[in-house]
Amino acid sequence: MSGDPRVVRALVGCYPPQWRHRYGEEYAQLLHDMQVHRRPRLVVDSLLGAARARGALMSERSPLALPVWSAALFTAAGIGFAKLAEDFPGIAATAHTVMVIASAVALLALAVAAAPAAVVLFRGRADGAWKYVAVPVAAAALWYGVVRIAVATAAGHAVHSGPNVAAFAMIVAAGLGVLAATAWAATRVLQRVPVAGPGRLRPVTVTAMAAGMVGATIAVLVWGLRVRLADAAAFDGDQGLMATSFVSSWIAVLIALCAASVLSGVAARRHLTASWRPRLPGA
Amino acid sequence: MGEELGRWAEPGLLVLTSLAEGPKHGYAITMDIAEQAGVTLGPGTLYAALQRLEERGLVEGLPADGRRRPYRLTAAGAAELAGQAQRMRRLATLSLDRLQVRPA
Numbered sequence: 001m002s003g004d005p006r007v008v009r010a011l012v013g014c015y016p017p018q019w020r021h022r023y024g025e026e027y028a029q030l031l032h033d034m035q036v037h038r039r040p041r042l043v044v045d046s047l048l049g050a051a052r053a054r055g056a057l058m059s060e061r062s063p064l065a066l067p068v069w070s071a072a073l074f075t076a077a078g079i080g081f082a083k084l085a086e087d088f089p090g091i092a093a094t095a096h097t098v099m100v101i102a103s104a105v106a107l108l109a110l111a112v113a114a115a116p117a118a119v120v121l122f123r124g125r126a127d128g129a130w131k132y133v134a135v136p137v138a139a140a141a142l143w144y145g146v147v148r149i150a151v152a153t154a155a156g157h158a159v160h161s162g163p164n165v166a167a168f169a170m171i172v173a174a175g176l177g178v179l180a181a182t183a184w185a186a187t188r189v190l191q192r193v194p195v196a197g198p199g200r201l202r203p204v205t206v207t208a209m210a211a212g213m214v215g216a217t218i219a220v221l222v223w224g225l226r227v228r229l230a231d232a233a234a235f236d237g238d239q240g241l242m243a244t245s246f247v248s249s250w251i252a253v254l255i256a257l258c259a260a261s262v263l264s265g266v267a268a269r270r271h272l273t274a275s276w277r278p279r280l281p282g283a
Numbered sequence: 284m285g286e287e288l289g290r291w292a293e294p295g296l297l298v299l300t301s302l303a304e305g306p307k308h309g310y311a312i313t314m315d316i317a318e319q320a321g322v323t324l325g326p327g328t329l330y331a332a333l334q335r336l337e338e339r340g341l342v343e344g345l346p347a348d349g350r351r352r353p354y355r356l357t358a359a360g361a362a363e364l365a366g367q368a369q370r371m372r373r374l375a376t377l378s379l380d381r382l383q384v385r386p387a
Contacts, residue, residue, distance in 0.1 A: 011326075023330055026309060029350035030326050033310035042325050049327020053334075 004028050007037045014050035063271070064113060065187040067206050070263035071110050072183035074213055076176055077256035078103050080241060081220055084249050087239050092226030099219035106212025106264075113205035114186070117193040129192040135185035139178040146174040160243045168242050203271040210264035217257040224250040294324055294332035299341065299356065299364040306345055306355035309333070336360065 004012075008031045012024050020027075036042045078099075085096060121129055150167035157163040227246075228235040240249030301307060301315045309329060317323050324332075333354060336342040341360035345353045356364070 019334075023334070025350045026347065026352040027326065027330055030309040030313075030329070034313065034326060036326065045325025046327040049325070049331050052327070052331055 004032060005037050007043070008032055011036065011043065011046045011050070014047060015053050019053045063202065063274075064110075064117075064190050064206075066267040066270070067110055067113065067209060067264055068183050068186045068190070070213070070260045070267065071107060071209070072179045073256055073263065074103070074106060074216070074260035076179055077253050077260060078216070079175070080249070080253045080256065083241060084246070084253060085223070088227055088231070088234065091230045092223045095219045095223035095226055099216050099223065102212045102215030102219055104212075106209045106216065109205045109208035109212060113202050113209070114190065116201070117190050120193045121189060129189045132185040132188045136178065136182040139181040143171075143174045143178045147171055160238075165242055172242070203268070203274075206264070206271045207268040210261065210268040213257065213261040213264050217254065217261050220250075220254055220257055224254070294328050295336055295341075296364070296367060297322060297324065298329070298332050298336060299360055299367075302342060302354060302356040303361070303364055306353040308348070308351035308353045310351070312354070 008028050011031055012020060012028050015024070015027070031042075031046065034042055036046065081099065121133075150170045153170075154164040154167035224235075227250075235246055238245050240246040241252070297316045297320055298312060301312045301319070304315070307315060309326070312333075313324050313326075313329055333342065337344065337354075339359075340357055341363055342354045343357050345355060
């Protein structure tokens with residue numbers, strides 16, 4: 001390809017690496033044969049083809065990207081709920097238990113959906129994917145360092161004091177960063193895994209994940225209402241996250257859970273639609 | 284003529300039709316389609332169609348001749364093209380009947 005005109009090399013270079021590896025040489029020859037450097041319309045067509053190839057690569061190679069990101073959001077909300085609920089032991093125990101079980105169902109379903117990809121990864125058939133596995137480990141180590149600094153900063157200060165709240169906010173922000181980095185790394189790994197698993201597995205597991213998230217959201221809604229009935233003073237007090245009011249923390253957790261449920265519901269709908277859609281010829 | 288073909292000028296179908304004659308590389312496919320159907324497929328459009336057809340097992344690449352790789356229709360591709368052609372023929376017949384136009 002090094003002997004091709006610059007415009008040919010540039011046009012081929014617009015395609016993603018995997019595509020170039022498969023079609024690059026023959027495509028360069030076609031551009032050469034069509035004298036693309038004299039025909040601006042064909043240059044535009046090639047650029048549009050490259051954009052489509054990149055778009056197709058992103059959408060086709062990461063069907064679990066949306067479930068993964070919704071799981072990250074769900075996990076963040078779940079940790080928020082756990083932190084919120086630790087001050088109310090024994091209240092609305094049934095709703096709390098339902099929340100834990102529904103969360104386990106949701107995350108287990110995602111694990112099952114991703115299991116075929118994990119098998120491929122461990123068998124060493126996903127080139128370049130292992131480096132992304134190190135991302136959550138490195139992020140967690142970084143988070144631990146942030147926690148140590150935050151604890152040292154907050155030492156000797158009152159619970160609702162500025163330094164203590166700032167330290168807690170730092171820990172939360174770093175924790176969200178760990179979740180985001182983990183979700184990003186997971187989607188990168190899934191993009192590089194060449195197999196998809198049994199045809200009906202993903203729609204079923206992604207739907208189960210969405211159902212689990214919806215169940216957890218309803219359980220947290222019920223739990224908050226039960227807290228209001230059992231301890232109205234605490235409900236109206238400031239026992240929420242980062243010394244905020246309980247109500248605002250509870251609503252924030254609910255909003256995050258609702259958003260995760262909606263995202264996973266959209267993902268489930270896409271997978272179910274795709275699994276029932278008949279294959280069309282190349283269009 | 285490309286405009287006259289309307290939706291039947293869909294790239295995948297044109298590529299399948301071209302390869303029904305025998306294996307061809309990319310440039311030969313574009314020349315054949317331009318000559319027979321009056322449609323000029325751009326390089327990006329052609330390879331997007333070829334990639335999708337190959338992923339669906341409707342065409343397959345043969346060993347490259349220099350840098351030119353010929354493609355040929357698979358059995359599944361031939362069946363798909365036959366099915367599409369039958370549907371188009373039924374629709375054409377129906378349309379002509381209803382318009383009371385005799386085929387030329």
